[in-house]
Amino acid sequence: MTTTVKAVISRAKNEPVELTDIVIPDPGENDVIVRIQACGVCHTDLAYRDGGITDDYPFLLGHEAAGVVEQVGDRVTHVEVGDYVVLNWRAVCGQCRACKKGEPKYCFDTHNASKKMTLADGTELEAALGIGAFAEKTLVHEGQCTKVNSEADPAVAGLLGCGVMAGLGAAVNTGEVKRGESIAVIGVGGVGMAAIAGAAVAGATKIIAIDISDAKLARAKEEFGATHTINSSGLSDDELVEKVQEINGGFGVDVAVDAVGLPQTYKQAFYVRDLAGRVVLVGVPTPDMTLELPFLDVFSHGGALKSSWYGDCLPERDFPMYVDLYQEGRFPLDRFVDERIGIDGVEDAFGKMKQGEVLRSVVEFK
Structure with missing residues (x-):
């Protein structure tokens, strides 16, 4: 029936x-x-x-x-x-x-x-x-x-x-951020906030939120675990890199997450990471977008360039765990x-x- x-x-x-x-x-x-x-x-x-x-x-x-x-x-x-x-x-x-x-x-x-x-x-x-x-x-x-x-x-x-798992999984599963490491998250909507919260649970020590909204950046720090924030409005890519390095002892971050999905934000993620750092794309591009990077920079920076689908999650493993962490007041x-x-x-x-x-x-x- x-x-x-x-x-x-x-x-x-x-x-x-x-x-x-x-x-x-x-x-x-x-x-x-x-x-x-x-x-x-x-x-x-x-x-x-x-x-x-x-x-x-x-x-x-x-x-x-x-x-x-x-x-x-x-x-x-x-x-x-x-x-x-x-x-x-x-x-x-x-x-x-x-x-x-x-x-x-x-x-x-x-x-x-x-x-x-x-x-x-x-x-x-x-x-x-x-x-x-x-x-x-x-x-x-x-x-x-x-x-x-x-x-x-x-x-x-x-x-x-969907969205929360995509963001926290981008940091924890795809980016494999570890205790004591540093991470920058570009774009702190729902997915970016989740990446920040995931990095905090994983034990990252420097968690840098990057956005053009002061209100979102304040929430990232007050509610989700960001240790530092950068308003990137009006900053050149070089200036953004300098600000990240100032926060992180003169070096880029171990993991950089692009939670926006634009060629510009992906380039920013590429350059704010440390040598051999990991770049994670979780923001979804549109079919008309193209990306241009100096090929020598791709070679010389090393590390890994990853895309994250659904936060590389396994629902049977991840959903119960994060619900339990929430119930315990830890997520x-x-x-x-x-x-x-x-x-x-x-x-x-x-x-x-x-x-x-x-x-x-x-x-x-x-």
């Missing part, structure tokens, strides 16, 4: 989202229906709405979600009805060449639900990142459900489903939630996101 619920969809490029009825089919053999309790409003949802990912409209938006498993397919073994879960878009297959090499964080064939959710007229919906959680309920593959501590606030825990996951809204507030939340007014708006389902 199908289920009809309220959900937020995007019908056309750059058009306001719409709250409407959608139809959820019975789960396939390895699928589950999850009753959504909360879902964060992520930049990726805005990118879907504005045509920055694909043009497979209509989209069912939302993916940073936590909820309770309500129905399971006949062959589901990973979760049970009643389990409290955070949804993820890296349900690894275990069979692709990355998984077989022992690198499931690069899985090339992650699982999604076997059936499509639809509009009331039967039009199939493309679920954002295979999840689609701006909805009272959604259909996902069992592997997209990660069980976490049931005492954690859904509005907080669900943020690990400031709750500080990313700037406002709690109803399902009818998504379009307004996109506007606040564009203006840089919030780290995260979170839709709560009563």
Whole structure:
């Protein structure tokens, strides 16, 4: 028997989202229906709405979600009805060449639900990142459900489903920042703040936040663990490098994270690191962007140039750990939630996101 619920969809490029009825089919053999309790409003949802990912409209938006498993397919073994879960878009297959090499964080064939959710007229919906959680309920593959501590606030825990995990993983998993090392994070929106918080948990001693907003820089230091801040507005790249080196004893940093994803900010990350330092790109470029660097500089600086997808996370390992750290007061996951809204507030939340007014708006389902 199908289920009809309220959900937020995007019908056309750059058009306001719409709250409407959608139809959820019975789960396939390895699928589950999850009753959504909360879902964060992520930049990726805005990118879907504005045509920055694909043009497979209509989209069912939302993916940073936590909820309770309500129905399971006949062959589901990973979760049970009643389990409290955070949804993820890296349900690894275990069979692709990355998984077989022992690198499931690069899985090339992650699982999604076997059936499509639809509009009331039967039009199939493309679920954002295979999840689609701006909805009272959604259909996902069992592997997209990660069980976490049931005492954690859904509005907080669900943020690990994308942006927060991307940022903290960029610092900890991809950048491999270690106790006693130094790190610079360029761009302190939600992803950059998470990179800073991750570096603090990992024990980095110099954590430098770089942005053009004094308000964001103040939050980075007061709430998320930055030890130093630099407002880069009006600074040349050389001047920025000098300021980082002044803070870090005359040297560049061990890890430099570009959480913006522009050629200019990537170059800044490249040059503010120390010799043999690691550069991590977690900000997402657009298809029209190109990068130019002196080839000799690439050779002479050494080190590693890495891209970070989903913070190189493994949800089954990382989500429960960071929820537990939050519950213990050791990771400031709750500080990313700037406002709690109803399902009818998504379009307004996109506007606040564009203006840089919030780290995260979170839709709560009563």
